[in-house]
Amino acid sequence: MYRASDEVEHEEWLSRLHRAAESLELSAEARSNATDMFLSAVPEEDRSKPAMAAAALYAGALIAGDERPQTAVADAMDVTRLSVQQHWKGVLEDAGFRPPSW
Numbered sequence: 850m851y852r853a854s855d856e857v858e859h860e861e862w863l864s865r866l867h868r869a870a871e872s873l874e875l876s877a878e879a880r881s882n883a884t885d886m887f888l889s890a891v892p893e894e895d896r897s898k899p900a901m902a903a904a905a906l907y908a909g910a911l912i913a914g915d916e917r918p919q920t921a922v923a924d925a926m927d928v929t930r931l932s933v934q935q936h937w938k939g940v941l942e943d944a945g946f947r948p949p950s951w
Contacts, residue, residue: 855888859898862887866902869925875906876915883909890943903928904936911937912946 856863866887870880887905892898903926910917919937923930938948 855891859888859891862891862898862902865899865926866906869903869906869922870910872925873906873910873917873921875910875917876913879906879910879913879915881909882912885909886940886944890940899926899928900932900936901940902926903933904940907933907937908940908944908946911941 863884866883867880870883875883883902883906886909887902890901890905892901903922906926907917907919907922910922919933920930923933926933941948
């Protein structure tokens, strides 16, 4: 869980996440899921934040049934597809979900 002050502290990353979600035409539920997952697991190091935000966006869309390809999410967040691929299952697990085995 995160604190309300985390939203203010990570406003830049949330803005990037929301812009990417908008460009992908994701549902409000997917955006909310992604925001919650990102804020619940924000890495300390700035260099890790883009990949975590992209993974949270992908996972949030997946949970909402508003799936997008990893490549599309990666492009919208300006990270590599490998970054999304390496982190999305961990984001789901941290949020209490069991990732699919496919």
